[in-house]
Amino acid sequence: MTHPTVNPVLLADEITRQLDRLTEHLAQLPPAETTFVIAHILDPDEGVLGGITSLMIAGSRFAQTQAEHGHLPAEVWLALGRAANELNDIGLDLDEHRATLHHISHQPTTTAAKPPAPAPFVVRRHR
Template structure:
């Protein structure tokens, strides 16, 4: 008898599938919309990259606990810790470009409508 797949595993699979869809959509967007999507993905607090960084950091803590009990090789914990640190550094590096991405996003907004009738004073 097979065991049902736990919800967190199904959730991880679904997120992976949706990330693939997002990449497919991103590759087809016009540049202004692509800049808007990229800005949201790279947002260090609420974006995908920040979420993945947090997820890897959480995994590193879990792996440390397992390694301390001898249930996991210490190398796995160390690798997750390095990955977490590297992702954190990448997030900080990309955060420096947040203003540039926001300007590109702002440029993507349609201009305000201009009045078409000019009144003349006689």
């Protein structure tokens, strides 16, 4: 069975709309669900961040070929390559926290008598 031809610009626009919808949903989800979704987004193989990184890698490879043939300035290829590398590094940095987010999202929600203490970097002083 053949797949219908998809207009890549329309596809990119639809993905952007879907990302906007996901962002809106994240703001409204309960905390456990939000941490689960964020952990899924960070999945290097099937998550959004991994998908965007792969897309940037493909763009960089295309730009490299075009730059080698003189159709694009080398700066374009270098910028796309740098973006792909940085996204990959960000994904690696965040991957170590994905398991924690996933674990927290599966914890039973109980009402504690004493609320958890805020992390030191979010404590604010009252004047």
